[in-house]
Amino acid sequence: MEAVSTGAFDVGALVRTVVALLLTVLMGCSPAQAPGPVAVAIALEPVVDGLENPLYVTHAGDGSGRLYVLEQPGRVRVVEGGRLLEAPFLDLTDRVLSRGNEQGLLGLAFAPDFAGSGTFYVHYTGRPDGRTVLARYRLKGGDPYRGDPDSEEVLLTVEQPYANHNGGALLFGPDGCLYLALGDGGSAGDPENRAQNLESLLGKILRLDVSQPGPYRVPPDNPFVGREGRDEIWAYGLRNPWRISFDRATGDLYIADVGQNAIEEVNFQPADSRGGENYGWRVYEGSRRYAQGEAPGAVLPVAEYTHAEGGCSVTGGYVYRGKAIPGLVGTYLYGDYCTGHIWGLTRANGEWRTARLLDSNANITSFGEDEEGEVYVVDRRGTIYRIVPAG
Template sequence: MKNIILLGMTMLSFFGYSQVISLTQFASGFTNPVEITHAGDSRLFVVQQGGLIKVVNANGTTNATPFLNLSSIISTGGERGLLGLAFHPNYATNGLFFVNYTNTAGNTVIARYSVSANPNVASTTGTILMTITQPFSNHNGGSIKFGPDGYLYIGMGDGGSGGDPGNRSQNISDNLGKMLRIDVNSSVAPFYTNPATNPYVGIAGNDEIWAIGLRNPWKFSFNRLNGDLWIADVGQNAIEEIDKISSPLPNTGINFGWRCYEGNSAYITTGCAAASTMTFPFTEYSRSGGACSVTGGYVYTGTLYPNFQNKYFFTDYCDDKIRMVNSAGTITMTTAFSGNNFATFGEDFAGELYVAGISSGIIFKIQDASSATSDFEKNEFSLFPNPAKNSISIKLSNDNLATKITIFDLTGKLILSQKLENNPENTISISSITKGIYMVSVETENGISYSKKLIIE
């Protein structure tokens, strides 16, 4: 295995299976990033808790003009703010996307917006689909995602305080502590309908509810290849849990157990349904050792790192350790990437993964840097000499051709951007760049970017 040193810090942690996970800085300069997603192309959209959505290009540069600014209509601080973003499955043709935020009264709002004539800027007028009253400032959930069925799923926390004092998660007449599911393809108010297959349609219970018994689902995602649903649900005092529902998703009214159970352990079982009627975690972990709040991620479905295939990545806000769980529910974790407070993962259109820290404001790309993995090496590029003085040469280790090189300093400032010749190997002059440590990003003809550290002497 080889040591990966990044940004002057040791960014090296060991998993099993001869893997080394490394985090490479992809973009920086964000304030409280809480969501990363894509719109079906090479761009990433970064949601800042304070109300901005920013566009990050494939080379890691961030557009100066925000995609959308909702700072004037939201409340922020603590667990409030602009929390979720989801692009319509037909965004390429209808330009619609949806956001989840807490309004100035602290209540959850799900609203619809559209892109303007400029693909990097949204129209500023939105349409509110639903408003959900929040009794406390915390446990707002925040994630919204389109499922494989084309419906919009909305993760709702239990309303806050501690211990779910109103027992809202088990109350089927309350949208708090639930996973909601709605059909947003409606042209008349309230601009959504409830799928007929939702479990409480036509009987007692709120029609929007798809599942109950969640405490505060801080990030859920669908496996983009098979449709499985993964939910990271924040615990109360001792246990953080990961829930998994295999596709095809059932319509039977799943109960994830809170507040009757915290993970697999009984919490307040008075008046609860039988445990046999509940869906218990796929896996869980203890808060011992500095953990405090799970941050959910994604199953890796990309192609660059075969060792990561079919593994779910997640972390914890307090200990900054990247965790990975396999199909047997076994969790492995890295040492801490300290100073980040990881609050969100992201997945690009190719299935590659990213993670962002609220404290650092940096978006990192997750990589398998194991020198023992030949499949990883096939997707690397050669950068030589390194350290360098006057020039560097770029050569991809696979059959792709490099089309563009960009060099950034460690603050994220663009130093050089240059198109490359249609050759297997390119030489670039760096004589005008001062001594220091830089990040080099190479974009290939198929739109994939690779990054390496460069030392200029």
């Protein structure tokens, strides 16, 4: 939540590309004949406001159309029919530590069978010491508007040496496994080099099987099963992967990793990956070397931007698969917490290209999807927006 890249494009090149795209359309040519950065005019339409430090918005996949919003102090709120319901879905303020900028209720994921099981999962920093807590919950008496705080089953705790870089993202993948993104443990520069340490869960993405009662199981095809490293690890070498997401159409994984002092980055893991990627931190910040040491097989980002270009903390988003903006379909949307810039990232002929689509005034803590694939923006100052066509 500290932080894309205009990549190799300078402003002049970007303007020239946009003009070329417009000319192509006017001349009746197929855009596929001249691939370039997506250039679609978008705007933000307010959905609800009055939230307290909102950090995430998601849906339950149960056909209800309801949205669920995380408030950092420890509440999950419900949005139904464009209205914020007064009673929270879940209130965990008695057990969530939200003392610092990056602590609090950080992640929420509904089980794939939530409509029948009423089961969901949360990620938060727990009292009194701020350790990471992954827990399972259930509905209260089957009421779809009430989660039961007394149903908590703690599945995993991870000690946090510092108050920052807790990560945040929690989501189910296309494979039915639960993915948890954890930061490197905090401070600056990963002083204990935890992101590269395969015996630590910090600075990693974990992949867990929570389909059975009781504690999680490790999927037998996780990359470090039977070899050196914690079995739960799916990917490593990350500083603070605050938000990650799967493309609902392809299964590809996008990882937005917050930078140190200079570079913000977006990493990519293809759907056919068997895991085990090393995304380079702390040896690399983005594509630049940051510290001495080794980062075996380091995978460099597909997009990055520097603080000198504007921004300070990348916020990962989603590949757009909605219907309201046809020109955005297949574009990965992401933003910056400090500037409110929103970018679109596309790939054509194996080449990644990015374009800045909107300069908002939002403190973007997250993006979110509804059941239809429409994308939302979360402003920490209290508002949820929907991305819509400009005009």
